[in-house]
Amino acid sequence: MGNLKFYKDEPLFGLDIGHSSLRAVQAIRIPGKPPEIVGYGFSEFDSKAIENGVIIKPEVIAEAMHQLFEKNLIGKISSRRVACSIPTSRTFSRPMKVPAMDHTAIMDAIHLEAEQYIPIPINSLYLDYEVTHQDTQGIEILLVAASRNIVDSYHKTLEALKLEPVAFEPTINAASRIVQMVGLAQSETAIIVDIGSVAS
Numbered sequence: 512m513g514n515l516k517f518y519k520d521e522p523l524f525g526l527d528i529g530h531s532s533l534r535a536v537q538a539i540r541i542p543g544k545p546p547e548i549v550g551y552g553f554s555e556f557d558s559k560a561i562e563n564g565v566i567i568k569p570e571v572i573a574e575a576m577h578q579l580f581e582k583n584l585i586g587k588i589s590s591r592r593v594a595c596s597i598p599t600s601r602t603f604s605r606p607m608k609v610p611a612m613d614h615t616a617i618m619d620a621i622h623l624e625a626e627q628y629i630p631i632p633i634n635s636l637y638l639d640y641e642v643t644h645q646d647t648q649g650i651e652i653l654l655v656a657a658s659r660n661i662v663d664s665y666h667k668t669l670e671a672l673k674l675e676p677v678a679f680e681p682t683i684n685a686a687s688r689i690v691q692m693v694g695l696a697q698s699e700t701a702i703i704v705d706i707g708s709v710a711s
Contacts, residue, residue, distance in 0.1 A: 521590075521592065522537070522539070522589060522590040522592065523537075523590050523592035523593060523594055523677060524536060524537035524550070524588045524590050524592070524593055524594070525537070525593070525594050525595075525596070526593050526594070526595045526596070526669075527595075527596045527682065528561075528566075528572065528595065528596070528597075528665065529598075530558055530561065530598075531555055531556060531557070531558035532553065532554065532555045532556065532575075533552075533553065533554050533555075533556065533572070533575050533576060533579055534551075534552070534553050535550075535551060535552050535553075535579060535580075535584075535588060536548060536550065536551040536552075536588075537549050537550045537551070537586075537587075537588045537589065537590060548586070549586050549587060549588075549589075550584060550585065550586035550587040550588040550589070551584075551585055551586060551588075552579040552580065552583045552584035552585060552588070553579065553583055554575045554576070554578040554579035554582075554583050555575065556571050556572060556574070556575035557571055559571075560572055564597075564598055564600075564601040564658065564660075564661040565658075565660050565661050565664045566664040566665060566667075566668050567664070569664075569667065569668040569671060572668050573668070573671065573672055576672055591673065591674050591675050592674075592675045592677050593669060593674045593675065593676055593677065594676075594677060594678040594679075594680070595665055595669065595676055595678070595679050596679070596680060596681065596682040597657055597661060597662065597665065597679055597680070597681060597682070598681070598682060599681040599682045599683040601657065601658060601661055602655060602656065602657045602681045603625075603628075603629050603631075603636075603654075603655070603656040603657075604653055604654060604655045604656070604681065605624065605628060605653070605654045606643070606651065606652070606653055606654070607620070607621065607624055607640075607651070607652050607653075607654055608649050608650070608651050608652075609649055609650050609652065610649045610650070611645075611649060611650060612650070617640060617650070617652065618638070618640075621638055621640050621652070621654045622638060624654055625638055625654065625656055629656055631656075631658070635658060635659055635660070636656045636657065636658060636659060637656065637657050637658075637659055637662050637679075638654070638655070638656050639654075639655050639656075640652045640653060640654050640655065641653045641655070655680070655681060657679070657681070662679055665679065666679075
C-alpha cells in the first residue's frame with residue numbers, strides 16, 4: 512500500500528486518523544543521527560464521521576485538519592505528501608515465508624494465502640507485503656490486507672484536502688517502523704502496545 516523508501520529523498524508527513532482525533536507529524540533525517548521532529552499537531556472531531564472504519568463525513572475530517580494546521584500545529588509541516596495510517600483493527604496481517612522469487616510471484620503467493628486465511632472476498636481488499644528478512648533459504652514477508660472501502664475513503668478525503676497520499680499502512684506497522692528507526696530494537700527485544708479508544 513505504498514513504499515516509504517523514497518522518504519530519504521522526498522519529504523512527507525505522517526497522519527494518523529483515529530476514532531475521533533487526528534495526529535500529524537513531520538520529521539527530517541540527518542545522517543548519523545535519530546530522526547528530528549520539525550512539526551506536529553493534534554485535533555479532535557465527532558466520531559460519527561467514521562463508521563466501521565470508513566470515513567462517511569469527509570467534511571468533518573476536513574474541518575479537523577484545518578483546525579490542526581491553523582491552530583494546533585507546533586513547528587512546521589512543509590510537505591503535502593502524506594503517509595497515512597489506518598486502524599490495525601481494520602486490517603489483516605500474516606507472516607509468510609516464500610522461496611526466492613520476483614515481485615509478481617510474491618503477489619501471486621500472497622493472493623493464494625489471503626484467499627485461504629482471510630474471511631473476506633479478495634476483490635474487496637487491497638493486498639501488499641513488506642520483506643522482513645531475506646537469505647539463501649528464502650524470503651520472509653508480512654502480508655497486509657485492508658478493506659478497499661476504508662482505504663478509498665481515506666484516499667478521497669486526503670485528495671479533497673489537496674494532499675498527496677503516497678502510502679497507507681496499519682497503525683502498528685507505523686509504530687514498529689519508528690522503533691526500528693530510532694534503534695530501540697537493535698540490541699534487545701521490544702514490545703509495542705497500541706492502546707486505542709476503540710481497540711487495543
